[in-house]
Amino acid sequence: MKLLLSIVISILVASSAEEKLPLCSVCTCKFKENKFSAEVICNKDTSTIWTQNSTWINPSNNESYDYSSVSLLNQEIYVLNYTFLPSNLRYLSLANSNIRQIANSPFRNLQNMNTLILSYNELEILSPHTLKGLYMEERLMPLKSLKVLKLDHNKIHSLHMDIFEHTTDLEILDISYNPFKIIDKQTTLALSSLAMLKELYLGYTEINTLPDQLLHTPRYIEILDLSGNPLTAIPSTLGETHNLTTLYINDTGFMNMTKENGFPEIPSLKVLYMCNNRELQSIGKEALAGLSGLQELSICNNIKLTILDDFALAKINQHGGATWPMIKKLNLYNNKLAYLDSDLLSRWDMLTDIDLNGNPWTCECENQWFVDELAPLYLKINPEREPEFRCGAPVEMQGDLFVDLHARQYKMRCLDIYGARPETDAMLLVGVLLGVLIGLPVILFIIYAYQRQWLSLLWCDNSPASYSRRFYSSTARDEDL
Structure with a gap:
């Protein structure tokens, strides 16, 4: 009864508030329980209101x-x-509104x-x-x-060096999907002025690196997104960060990541995303x-x-x-990996989440540890993903589940020094054997038939000489008498 009464009161309060708030007459409004404060969403042009x-x-x-919120x-x-x-x-969005120019200080009263x-x-x-x-x-x-x-998805090429002089307490800045191409000196000074910044989104800005010392002053940055940029080397300035914990470098220009173009020392980093890099090979x-x-x-x-x-x-x-980081979550989903060494991590038993699906894993002795160690661990951590953890090669094992192979205590064979696959040669060997067993009697028969002149019957030679040879033998030599 109390619950029903509370719901009725909330509806009446919301209805009363909606009648009093002008924007609610033309826009969608949501109210918190027993509150007159409204969250307003206008999805059509209401500029006259x-x-x-x-x-x-x-x-x-x-x-x-x-x-x-409006x-x-x-x-x-x-x-x-x-x-x-x-x-x-407390919240204002003017997204997707064809804004090309903004006059001076239109938001000054929204303190x-x-x-x-x-x-x-x-x-x-x-x-x-x-x-x-x-x-x-x-x-x-x-x-x-x-x-x-959030200034994402605009046409900004550069930021004025003093653009943030009135908003020095900014903690989250999104300037992704703007055609910067380079982070020029003006933009560098602007970003460096944000000492309290915690999250910076620079994805799809067409930059191929970051200027030195860009991230030295904003010492509280925790999240950085560089996705969608043509990076071919990890910017060395990332080593200047103090509290960076999460980094996104998805969809970049990397082909081969090495020690030389890889990561500087970033001991604070805890989460790394490297996905959808279409040219990355190693x-x-x-x-x-x-x-x-x-x-x-x-x-x-x-x-x-x-x-x-x-x-x-x-x-x-x-x-x-060697020393390794203590990885707790590992996601290698949907690459083209065929082999994975157990030395990749020092403690596989420390994992709390793992996804190796979508790779053409080769079921040979190099991956025997998949069957012996990884399959039971995989089943324990993520049993719902187990049906996708399977062999991709060789052909005769394609689709076999590693957990099934573990249950059978299966021992995968090794290639010989020439990389031969005997199992794929079986049909060829059988064909050769059948050829020998069938071909040898046929050849012997042909030789015997030739000696007995049976083969002459296959040719229809009707000449007089051929006709005579059928009734007369050759004249005996003196030594044969």
Whole structure:
């Protein structure tokens, strides 16, 4: 009964609030239980409504309406020259609204705004006054609450060096899918000014490296995304990070990752994604050796990757000894790997998650440890993925499950020194044997038939000489008498 009463009250409260909030008359609104604060989503052009002051300020008491979140999507704004009135608004999205230009400080009154989304627009240039806030003695006219800024999917080539001077507390910045091509000096200075930045998204910006010291000042960066860029070497500046824990380098230009073009020392890194690298063919010895703190490794959907070196993760010291990171999650899904050495990890028993599916694993003695050790571990950790952990070669074992081979205590054969596969030669050997058994009697019969002149009957020679030879024998020689 109490629950029903609570639901009825919530509906009545929401209905009452919806009637009072102007944006709710033309947009979709959601209300938290027993709250008048609204989350507004407008998916059509409502410029005649949201640009009216009466939409934000209640004329009866001159107080701002309680919108907690407003998403003005698919608008036809072009030039944003409207200055938002004071509000408790904490989230504002103007995504996909054809914004080409933004006037000075349109958001200055939104001092409680935590998140600003300007994604999927036509922005090319941002003035340093775009994000200007209100005057404060101790700070330079800040948007004091802004923590998240998304500028992805625009047409930005460079950032003004002072673009973030009013938003120095930014923690998340997304400038992915902009045609930067290079991170120039102005952009470097702008990014370096964000001392509190924790997440930086630079994916699909057409850059092939990062400038030196770019990541030295933002000492709190934890997540960095460099996916979709034509990288052929890991930027050395990554070694200057202090707290980087997660790195995305998916869909890059790598063909062969080696110790020379691989990772610098990044002991703080715990999670690495290297997926969808369409040209990546090999990951060599010590290519990942600098990642001593790595715990989660995803190398997946690299459709040409055939070589993952035994010591790709190992760091080899001058005395020949090696150390490995303690990997807990390993994802090698859907590559072209045929062999995997047990030395790739030092402690396979430490894994809490593993996915090796989608690879053409060769069932030969080099992978015997798959049957003896990895199959039971795989079944224990991820029994739901077990049906896909199977042999890809040779032909006669294609599709066999490793867990089934383990149950049978199967011992996989080894190739000889010439790489021959006797089992594939069986039909040929049988054919040769049958040829000998059948061909030898036939040849002997032909020789005997020739001697007995039976073969002459096969030719129809009707000449007089041939006719005479059928009735007369050759004249006996003197020595035969």
